[in-house]
Every structure is written in structure tokens, then in C-alpha cells.
Amino acid sequence: MNFETLDKPDSILTLFRNHGFTETQISVLIRKLPLVLVLDLDKTLLPKIEIFQSKGVSTEDIIKILSAAPGVFRRSLENQIIPTYNFFKALLKTEEKTIVVIKRFAGILLYDDLHIYIEPNIEALREIGVPKSNIVVLFTKKPQAFTAIADRFKKIVKEVKKMGFNPTTMMFGAAIHALMAMSKSTWEKKVEVYKKWSLSEDEILVAFGKNPRFMMVSEDNIMGIMNFFVNKMGWESSIVVRRPVLASLSLEKRIIPRCLVCEILLLKGLIKKDFGLDWFLESPESYFLKNFVKKYEEEAPEPLKLYQEKLNLSK
Missing domain, CATH: 1.10.150 (DNA polymerase; domain 1)
Structure with a gap:
């Protein structure tokens, strides 16, 4: 790697140290983005830190955001970071919620075209009748779900509606997140595990309808919990249909x-x-x-x- 000046990397390291980064955090950041050592300190690096400071983000959270998505340093402040931030703030209405979203998924700042990656998914929820307030809650809790390919997102939205979930309830969003988190083959494998404990597909769907987390448990954990309930506690396997939250407990x-x-x-x-x-x-x-x-x-x-x-x- 060629440096413009021998002392440039040292000044960049000093910048990070002065803004609260530990040696370990600096090392991790450099491994993720070696290019950071040759970026312009005053024109490129410092402004990215200062923009978060101006929004009231704590030093700890700034480090967390930039460590999770160091690619932010390579993006244009005027053409990427600020417009993206303003887009989310317009949707969420408050600075606090916008910062929460970025902290939960810092990589969302790196999406170049929000009209391709996020807006169609928001629109898919609006079209099917999901209230704006619910969209805001879902986006705040699970921002990464909205970066899915629009066709897949829309297909899952329709599937959740077909399952009988009411779009006006928060459970609708929870079901979308559950299905987004797994492939169709993974869903089918989990269904087969529950079937081993004498649950029918209809019962599985009933449990999922009551609490979508019922299907977010790993296959091994499903086996362990069902074995404990049935063979250790002597319960009927249908207990998890009546009380599906039990299947998601540790x-x-x-x-x-x-x-x-x-x-x-x-x-x-x-x-x-x-x-x-x-x-x-x-x-x-x-x-x-x-x-x-x-x-x-x-x-x-x-x-x-x-x-x-x-x-x-x-x-």
C-alpha cells in the first residue's frame, strides 16, 4: 500500500483515538476497511464522525455504527449519508428513532438507491393495508428486513395475508419478519420436526398465528424443548399450540x-x-x-x- 506521506496513517490513528476508539476497535476497523488509512482526514473521515455528533449520537454509539459499517467512510456525505439519514427521519418523524434504526443496522446507510431497496417494500405494506404507525414500528425494530429484494418481500407480505393475519395488527409485521428470516426449505424442516411430536400442519399454523416466534426457534431447540415437555414433564405436545410462546423460551x-x-x-x-x-x-x-x-x-x-x-x- 502506498501512502502519500509517511505520517498520514499515524494522524488517522490519532484521529480515531481522540474520538474514543480503543486500539482493538481501530484494529478491527482497519481490517474491515484497510483503505481507511489513506482517506483524507479532514475532508473524508472527520466529517463522518462530526455528522453523528451533530445529531446527538453518543461517542459509544458512533464507534458502534462506524465499526459495524466502516464503508460509511467511503460514501459521500452530501450525496449518500445525509440524504439517506433524511429519508429515514422523514419516515420515522424523530431523530431518536432514526438513530435507533442506524444503531440496529448501520449497513442501511450504505444502500445507494433507496427507491429500489426500501421504498417498494414500504409501499407493499401500505398497499395491503398496514397502518403507517405499524410500518414505523416494524421498520424501527427490524430495519434489515426492508432491504430485501422487493419481489421476495412482496411475496411474503401476500403469503402472510393469505395465512389469515390482519394487516392492521402488529402480529402481521411479526409474521413477515419470521418468514423473511428463513428460507422455504428451513420452514419445511421445522414443520417436520414439530410433526415428529404429533402436531399437524394446521396446528402448527395455528400456533404460528398466535405467536410467529414459534417458527423462529432452531430445529435442535424445538427437539430439545418438545422432548422436555413431553418426556420429562409429561405434557401433551399440544401445549405449544395453546401456548406457542413456550416453544421460544430458553x-x-x-x-x-x-x-x-x-x-x-x-x-x-x-x-x-x-x-x-x-x-x-x-x-x-x-x-x-x-x-x-x-x-x-x-x-x-x-x-x-x-x-x-x-x-x-x-x-
Whole structure:
């Protein structure tokens, strides 16, 4: 690599250090974009940092964005970065939401033609009746989904509508994201795994309709969770059709530790057998600790200790 001056790379390294980059972060950035060492410091590099500073982005988040998408340094500030930023702000209406999107998927700043990559997908949702407020929420949460090839995106939107999802609900967007995240063959493999546990295709679609995350679980995790519910807990496999969120919970970090706590509380007679194990598993961590662990700390100190040990082992 030829440098214009011997001290140019050093001045660029100093620039990054002065703006909060660690040596490791600088090293990673250079490996991703070696060209950064020969770009103009004042005309090309510094303005890209300053534009984010002017929007109120923290130093930590600027580093995160530029480390995730160093290609930003190669793009024109006037012709690419600023127009792209303004496009998203016009859609999302606030600076805060725009920054959230960029932090979640910094690579979205690198798309040259938003009229080809993003606008058609937004329009596909509008045409089918998705409210603008829902589009904003979906875009904020899953911006990468909107960079899909327009034909595939539109096909999935129609497929989700055909499945019976209501375009005016947030579940419609969740279903789009779920289908975007996997190929047709992956979907079929997961269906086959659920079928091994005696679930029909209709039941699988019912569960997916209640909670699209039901089909975002890996095949191995589906097997592990179904095996635990059916063979360890003695439940009917249809439990995940009635309560599909159960299939998306972590077996090691949530299901096993909580079931062990439940077993101790049942043996000590502190809870009744019909108290509702599904809610026991689904409840937020703070609620679970307060109402099922710390509540019985004097009568049964073992659950808290056991629960903490299991969580530490699963980290």
C-alpha cells in the first residue's frame, strides 16, 4: 500500500483515538476497511464522525455504527449519508428513532438507491393495508428486513395475508419478519420436526398465528424443548399450540431452572399442582423471583440457591 506521506496513517490513528476508539476497535476497523488509512482526514473521515455528533449520537454509539459499517467512510456525505439519514427521519418523524434504526443496522446507510431497496417494500405494506404507525414500528425494530429484494418481500407480505393475519395488527409485521428470516426449505424442516411430536400442519399454523416466534426457534431447540415437555414433564405436545410462546423460551436459562423450582415448591406444598405452569414459565423474571422464589425464601431457601446455580451454569 502506498501512502502519500509517511505520517498520514499515524494522524488517522490519532484521529480515531481522540474520538474514543480503543486500539482493538481501530484494529478491527482497519481490517474491515484497510483503505481507511489513506482517506483524507479532514475532508473524508472527520466529517463522518462530526455528522453523528451533530445529531446527538453518543461517542459509544458512533464507534458502534462506524465499526459495524466502516464503508460509511467511503460514501459521500452530501450525496449518500445525509440524504439517506433524511429519508429515514422523514419516515420515522424523530431523530431518536432514526438513530435507533442506524444503531440496529448501520449497513442501511450504505444502500445507494433507496427507491429500489426500501421504498417498494414500504409501499407493499401500505398497499395491503398496514397502518403507517405499524410500518414505523416494524421498520424501527427490524430495519434489515426492508432491504430485501422487493419481489421476495412482496411475496411474503401476500403469503402472510393469505395465512389469515390482519394487516392492521402488529402480529402481521411479526409474521413477515419470521418468514423473511428463513428460507422455504428451513420452514419445511421445522414443520417436520414439530410433526415428529404429533402436531399437524394446521396446528402448527395455528400456533404460528398466535405467536410467529414459534417458527423462529432452531430445529435442535424445538427437539430439545418438545422432548422436555413431553418426556420429562409429561405434557401433551399440544401445549405449544395453546401456548406457542413456550416453544421460544430458553430451555437452559428459563424452562429447566424454573421447573426445578416448581418441583421443590410442589413437594413442600407451597403451591398447588393446578396453579398454572405455563404462566410460571412465561412470567417476567422480576415477577417470577418475587412471587415464586423470594416469597417462599424462609419456608424453602433451596429454590433461590438452585435457581441461581442453574442460571450461572447456563451462561
